[in-house]
Amino acid sequence: MAEVCAGPPPSEGYRPEWLELEAASGGRYQMTGDFAVDVPAYDGLFSMLAKQWPQYEDELEIWDEKATFGTVRVYKPKAAHTNDATLPLIVYYHGGGFIAGTLDTEDGQCRHLAAKFPALVISIDYPKVSDLSTKLDTIIQGYGIPSVSWSKSKAGELVQNISKTILCGGSAGAMLAIEVAYHYLTQGDTKDINGLMLLFAVAFPYTYGEDGRFKEHFKAWEENGSAQVPIISRKLAEHIWCKTHLVFCVLKIMFLLTKSFAAAHYDADFKSPKHFPGLADDEEIAKFPPTYIVNAQKDCFRDDGFLLEKRLKEAGVPTKLDYYDGLPHYFHGWSFPNSF
Secondary structure, three states, X not given: OXXXXXXXXXXXXXXXXXXXXXXXXXXXXXXXXXXXXXXXXXXXXXXXXXXXXXXOOOOEEEEEEEOOOOEEEEEEEHHHHOOOOEEEXXXXXXXXXXXXXXXXXXXXXXXXXXXXXXXXXXXXXXOOHHHOOOOHHHHHHHHHHHHHHHHHHHHHHXXXXXXXXXXXXXXXXXXXXXXXXXXXXXXOOOOOOOEEEEEOOOOOOOOHHHHOOOHHHOOHHHHHOOOOOOEOOHHHHHHHHOOOHHHHHHHHHHHHHHOOOOXXXXXXXXXXXXXXXXXXXXXXXXXXXXXXXXXXXXXXXXXXXXHHHHHHHHXXXXXXXXXXXXXXXXHHHOXXXXXX
């Protein structure tokens, strides 16, 4: 379920402005894996927060449209009506752990990118594993991968010149962006995607610190996983990812018997770079496009960002990382631009 922690959560190391925001919001927000509660709570909270961002109604045209794979939301700067307009295309994937999230939950961020970048932004909706039939591969293959070619084609109809195509997302959305980019580069296509913007990147399985090649650089789950950090914890990760084959089989049987099974529905391969692109070999890593990463100190996924940056830079990929101490995973969902 999504809940506010009972009693005062740890405050050491957090920025005062974050603690003030938490207090004003009623306490520290965490998800615990009860989809029936988490989904409406997450969608309601972040949809409400998105409405508090500047709306830029005088600067943007915004509409929803049916794509070949599902629904998208288009954010077009009004200045793009000029015949010689040149804009980048940002294909945006919202977060929510592949459990929750909608086109509304990061509407504010998309408006800001479109107006202030500026860029043509196309936000992609996709089904969630919480519907008990969707798998991670369903999202990647059925929505993430086709969203690139569809968005590039649509952009060609809307803007005179598209300078580059950037995939952007936060948390699960960042993970989807990397997975899509990995698919393209392994198919020999290193030209269709020109950049990645990864907000709180998820690139490695949470167990990577146990036996991964660079495990000495992967300590965030150990440091933050049981520290009552906002949104996600080690306990939640173990519940929803369910790494052990035995537990997965038991839970699968429970689902078939009760239809109430709420865990391990990603069907993710913890050893495969198609699901966790940070596991790609050195030759594949070198083919990634220029990448921008945001990570934060009080985040279980903190070291996903640091380690991905390390691997990309060592492979010669232009990479920039912005690190925010004293802040948690997905803090941008709460904050307006330049709040921290």
